[in-house]
Structure formats: C-alpha cells, structure tokens
Amino acid sequence: QISRFIGEVVPVAQRVTGDGGESAAPEGGGGFADYALVSLHCLRIYLDSSYRMTIDLLKEMPQIIGEIGLDAADLPAPSTLCKAFDRISMSVCRVLLRQSAQLHDLSEHAAIDATFYDRSPASRHYCQRISYRVQKLKVTKLVDTASQAVLDVHCSTNREGSDADLAEQIARRNAGDLRSLAADKGYDKQSLRDGLRDLGIRPLIKHRIFAPYDHAHNARIDDTRYNQRSMAEPLNSAVKRSLGFAVRARSWFREFREIALMCVVYNIKRFVKQ
Numbered sequence: 001q002i003s004r005f006i007g008e009v010v011p012v013a014q015r016v017t018g019d020g021g022e023s024a025a026p027e028g029g030g031g032f033a034d035y036a037l038v039s040l041h042c043l044r045i046y047l048d049s050s051y052r053m054t055i056d057l058l059k060e061m062p063q064i065i066g067e068i069g070l071d072a073a074d075l076p077a078p079s080t081l082c083k084a085f086d087r088i089s090m091s092v093c094r095v096l097l098r099q100s101a102q103l104h105d106l107s108e109h110a111a112i113d114a115t116f117y118d119r120s121p122a123s124r125h126y127c128q129r130i131s132y133r134v135q136k137l138k139v140t141k142l143v144d145t146a147s148q149a150v151l152d153v154h155c156s157t158n159r160e161g162s163d164a165d166l167a168e169q170i171a172r173r174n175a176g177d178l179r180s181l182a183a184d185k186g187y188d189k190q191s192l193r194d195g196l197r198d199l200g201i202r203p204l205i206k207h208r209i210f211a212p213y214d215h216a217h218n219a220r221i222d223d224t225r226y227n228q229r230s231m232a233e234p235l236n237s238a239v240k241r242s243l244g245f246a247v248r249a250r251s252w253f254r255e256f257r258e259i260a261l262m263c264v265v266y267n268i269k270r271f272v273k274q
Contacts, residue, residue: 004272005046006039006067012099012268013038016092024069032076037084038096039068040076045258045265048244051078085254093260097150100267107146108179109225112167112187113232114140118246119255137247139259141236142170145182145228148235149270150263155256164189168196175199182229204229239266 014020017034024036043064044054058065059072076084116136140163142152152170164187171181172195181196182204196203204226243262249255 001272002043002046002061002064003067005268006043006064008103008268008272009039009042010035010067012096012103012264013042016095016099025071025074032084033069034087036068036070037076037081038088038092040081041085041088041261042265042268044081045243045261046269050248051082054078055081085249085257088257088261090253090257090260093257093264094152096264097153097260097267100264100271101144101149101151103267103271104144104147104149106144106149106151106177108177109145109182109228110151110174110178110180111143111145111182111229111232112140112170113143113183113229113236114138114163115236115240117240117259137255137259140166140170141232141263142174143232143235145225145231147270148231149267150235150239151177153260153263155259157252162189163187164192168192171196171199171201175201180204180225182226184229235266239263242266242269 011020013035017038019033019035022033022035024033026032040054040058043058044051047054047057049057055075055078058075062072065071065075115138117139119135119137138156138158140154140156141150143149144151152174154166154170156166167181167183167187168191171178178199178201180202185206185208187205188208193203193205204221206221206226239262243265247255247258249258
C-alpha cells in the first residue's frame with residue numbers, strides 16, 4: 001500500500017511545485033527538487049516517525065524512494081530534511097490539499113468541525129520548560145460529506161473569535177466549490193447564514209431554541225443533508241488514529257504546515273484504499 005501511496009503523492013507534488021522535469025537528487029551543486037522534498041515529508045507523516053527514523057526506514061525501501069527518483073545514496077541527512085520543511089510554504093500546503101481532495105469524487109456538499117492536537121508528542125515537561133503558552137492547536141476542517149475528503153483546514157493557537165466567523169472565512173476560500181455547508185449548533189450565527197447565502201452556499205445550521213419560531217426555522221432544513229455533518233467527527237478521529245494525536249514540529253508555523261500535510265496524506269491514503 002505504501003507503494004501505491006507514493007505513486008499518487010509524487011504526481012501531485014510535481015503538479016503543485018512545477019519542477020517535475022528536474023532531477024530529484026542534487027546535480028551540479030544544486031539542491032533537491034521541491035517535489036522530492038514534499039514527497040519525503042509526506043512519507044515521514046505517513047510513517048509517523050521522526051526525521052532520523054524516516055531516513056533510516058527509507059534506506060531499506062529502494063523501490064519506494066525509486067518512485068521519487070532517488071536511491072539510498074541520494075537521501076538527505078535528517079537535518080537537511082528538517083530544514084527543508086521551512087521551504088514548503090502554507091500556500092503550497094493548501095494547494096497540495098486541494099489537489100489531493102480532487103483525487104476523490106467531490107459532491108459540493110461539505111461539513112465543518114473543529115478538533116484539537118497536542119503541540120508536543122514527547123512530554124508535557126518540554127512544553128512547560130520552553131513556556132508554551134498554549135499546549136494544544138485548534139484545527140478546523142472542511143470535509144466533503146460524500147467522499148470524506150478534507151477540502152480545507154484552518155489552524156490556530158488561540159481561542160479568539162467565534163467558530164461561526166472562522167467557518168465563514170473557510171467557506172469564502174472555497175465558495176466556488178460548495179453548494180451547501182452543514183455544521184452543528186455551535187456555529188449558530190445569523191451573520192454566518194447571511195454570509196453563506198451571499199456566496200451562493202446553502203447553510204445547513206440548526207438554530208438554538210430561544211423562541212417558538214426557531215422550531216420552524218429548523219423544520220425547513222433538509223435533515224438528510226444536515227445529518228451528514230456528523231461525517232466530520234469520525235474523520236477527525238480517523239486522522240488522529242492513523243497519523244497521530246500530536247504534531248512533531250516545535251514552532252507554530254511549522255505545526256500549521258504539518259497539520260495541512262497530515263490532511264494531504266489522509267486524502268491520498270483514503271484514495272488508494274478505494
């Protein structure tokens with residue numbers, strides 16, 4: 001299965017980075033091709049291992065690294081792979097996520113939900129020693145309800161702002177690809193509903209009951225579509241079980257990129273299993 005996985009990762013990475021025609025390994029004093037580094041980081045997340053362990057494992061997998069265009073002698077040092085992560089911008093991660101989602105048959109109906117990831121898989125003592133003010137990341141995912149592919153992701157280290165405002169921001173980024181958006185009552189806010197309608201997206205968000213007319217509002221919601229919002233919850237659980245409950249990076253911007261790549265890996269893993 002890992003062979004099928006890397007067979008899908010490499011073409012996606014080449015399309016996004018635009019350097020598919022270059023040699024994966026350094027030549028003439030140059031560096032590694034961007035698609036090769038992206039593919040190696042996806043493998044690291046797939047294997048759920050450290051940089052050093054990832055390189056050690058890949059040395060024993062010539063067929064897998066051959067798919068990238070590398071051999072065992074070409075593999076970067078763990079420190080090189082770690083530093084190369086800074087070259088993968090969040091905008092590139094978002095395009096990778098979109099490309100990986102498009103491997104699936106998307107329905108244009110989505111659900112949104114949030115979950116939390118630990119910022120340190122090693123020890124809570126480490127977090128306290130370096131004075132992490134926030135020890136968990138809040139991660140909000142936009143999920144296609146038919147294929148359960150992750151369409152978009154938003155990460156935050158603080159709890160400022162409402163979930164509804166965040167949902168509108170995510171919906172605005174994906175407005176051209178959505179016909180409806182389902183969410184639980186935690187996203188109940190009239191400005192969100194109005195904003196979604198302005199974008200041409202049907203809001204499937206039930207009202208909290210404060211008055212009799214709220215029952216009438218809820219009765220008009222398509223229950224079949226609304227109930228599909230629950231698809232986001234098992235997806236969050238599946239990503240954590242298969243790829244880890246915590247991020248390995250130590251700075252917030254690297255953590256955000258790691259979360260985005262985790263969603264890319266999840267989408268491609270789900271695709272190759274079909």
